[in-house]
Amino acid sequence: MLRCALAEWQLARTRLVRSRLGLWLLLLVGGLVLVARHPVILALDTGMLAAVLAVAFTAGADSDRAALALTLTHPTTPLAVALGRWLAASAVAGLCVGIACAARAGPGGAEAAALFHAAAGGLAAAAAMAACALAAVWVGGNALAGALFLYVFVLSHFGPPAIDAVLGNGAVGWIVGAVVSVLPGVWRYAKLAGGDSGAWAHAAAWAAGGVSVAALVLARWVRR
Amino acid sequence: MTRRFGALRAVAGVSLSLVPGEIVGLVGPNGAGKTTLLRLLAGTLRPDGGSITVAGHPPGTSAARRTLGFAPDGAVFPPTLTVREVLDYYARLHTAGPQRRALAAAALELGALDEVSGRRAASLSRGYVQRLAFAQAALGGRQILLLDETLAGLDPAQRRRLCDQLVTLAATGVAVLLSSHDLAAVERVAARVLILARGRVVREGATAVLLRERVLEIVLDAPPRRPPPGFRVTAFGLETDLGGGTVEAALALCRAHRLAVRASRVRLKSLEDVVLESLDDDAAR
Numbered sequence: 303m304l305r306c307a308l309a310e311w312q313l314a315r316t317r318l319v320r321s322r323l324g325l326w327l328l329l330l331v332g333g334l335v336l337v338a339r340h341p342v343i344l345a346l347d348t349g350m351l352a353a354v355l356a357v358a359f360t361a362g363a364d365s366d367r368a369a370l371a372l373t374l375t376h377p378t379t380p381l382a383v384a385l386g387r388w389l390a391a392s393a394v395a396g397l398c399v400g401i402a403c404a405a406r407a408g409p410g411g412a413e414a415a416a417l418f419h420a421a422a423g424g425l426a427a428a429a430a431m432a433a434c435a436l437a438a439v440w441v442g443g444n445a446l447a448g449a450l451f452l453y454v455f456v457l458s459h460f461g462p463p464a465i466d467a468v469l470g471n472g473a474v475g476w477i478v479g480a481v482v483s484v485l486p487g488v489w490r491y492a493k494l495a496g497g498d499s500g501a502w503a504h505a506a507a508w509a510a511g512g513v514s515v516a517a518l519v520l521a522r523w524v525r526r
Numbered sequence: 527m528t529r530r531f532g533a534l535r536a537v538a539g540v541s542l543s544l545v546p547g548e549i550v551g552l553v554g555p556n557g558a559g560k561t562t563l564l565r566l567l568a569g570t571l572r573p574d575g576g577s578i579t580v581a582g583h584p585p586g587t588s589a590a591r592r593t594l595g596f597a598p599d600g601a602v603f604p605p606t607l608t609v610r611e612v613l614d615y616y617a618r619l620h621t622a623g624p625q626r627r628a629l630a631a632a633a634l635e636l637g638a639l640d641e642v643s644g645r646r647a648a649s650l651s652r653g654y655v656q657r658l659a660f661a662q663a664a665l666g667g668r669q670i671l672l673l674d675e676t677l678a679g680l681d682p683a684q685r686r687r688l689c690d691q692l693v694t695l696a697a698t699g700v701a702v703l704l705s706s707h708d709l710a711a712v713e714r715v716a717a718r719v720l721i722l723a724r725g726r727v728v729r730e731g732a733t734a735v736l737l738r739e740r741v742l743e744i745v746l747d748a749p750p751r752r753p754p755p756g757f758r759v760t761a762f763g764l765e766t767d768l769g770g771g772t773v774e775a776a777l778a779l780c781r782a783h784r785l786a787v788r789a790s791r792v793r794l795k796s797l798e799d800v801v802l803e804s805l806d807d808d809a810a811r
Binding site: 369 | 646
């Protein structure tokens, strides 16, 4: 199974250099390094947004989803394919987090410990977001990846109290609050760098759950 | 096995077995259920009824996928990979290390894809896509091949080459189920033919047996107003199945109907004759 999962890296590697994924990621990292004020937010934004982009480019396109049907006529499993795509997207996003944090540190290596913790949090957040995005794109294609990108970029910075304060206690406020509470979010994962066990458990649950759901979706999809 | 799509019975009570080294042709009109049948066997569709085993394994399991290769019509490959990388990617799912590279190289050679090995899969023409689909299906020395319209889109030389490869593979014990509208190619390579219509097998038999009937073709000076009983009108005159009758008796019948026979010849039935006849019989029922 591990061999089959690792085979999926080949797709991510070629996407990085042969599609616009590499360019978008460079722009994303460059832009966030320039504008982000706090290293934790820099690592989280970079990791989560890069994870969504990586999943969209390696698994969410119509051609990629169509190619899965043929892949699954070979001796692999939906779980191995989902695990491989998740690992590849997480690795790409992790690479972006590393580059962003290294660029932030500069040659002097200032704030090294804080940046290391921020990078670890960014990596965990990227893994959670990649799993979430993978399940989403295999259900609804890249339209959902676009929605997730906007969600991470804007909405996920606000926790339920902030949502309540802005939208009130109505149905819309309740729904948005529930979405923000359940989905991986910058507001929750900002505590990852500080070692908050609840945030780490949430990220781990999303990573495992998202990959499992993606595998189930794939299994149902290719064998109807 | 049976399979429905809503109210449509795509496959209705088809029973089929493949033996090692056998090439079976699957023919029939569009919508007959050929692709559905192949997808059921490949494990990408679940049957509503009946059971399928692939060398003793349920279809869709890892063991079955190791044994059975499927080349779907209009296969889609990971678009950013080159042809060589596509085969390498699939080879990784079978094995690792130097063996993987050997598998990919063998598949590249089998599909005669050397000249396009560096081109991206997304930019290939239909013929090359079919050849790549065939190469990935045969990858890993799989013992059962399901080929859905793999001969479509190939130029005559490539079609001949692929037919020869199928015969060579069959000689090594590989069982092939070939769905095709190219009846001449099926006639050439298939040892057995299944004719499918409306999800059912309407005729099945060894190719040699199906094609052993004789047909008498008669060239007339003028087209007949009405053909004699048992005769069909053709572009050049008439034709009839000889069955147990003689050429002389058939020609005498023509003369009795005052038809001016210019020439006649006896030929064996083609697969096209058999298929069209079977479909007509099925429609008449």
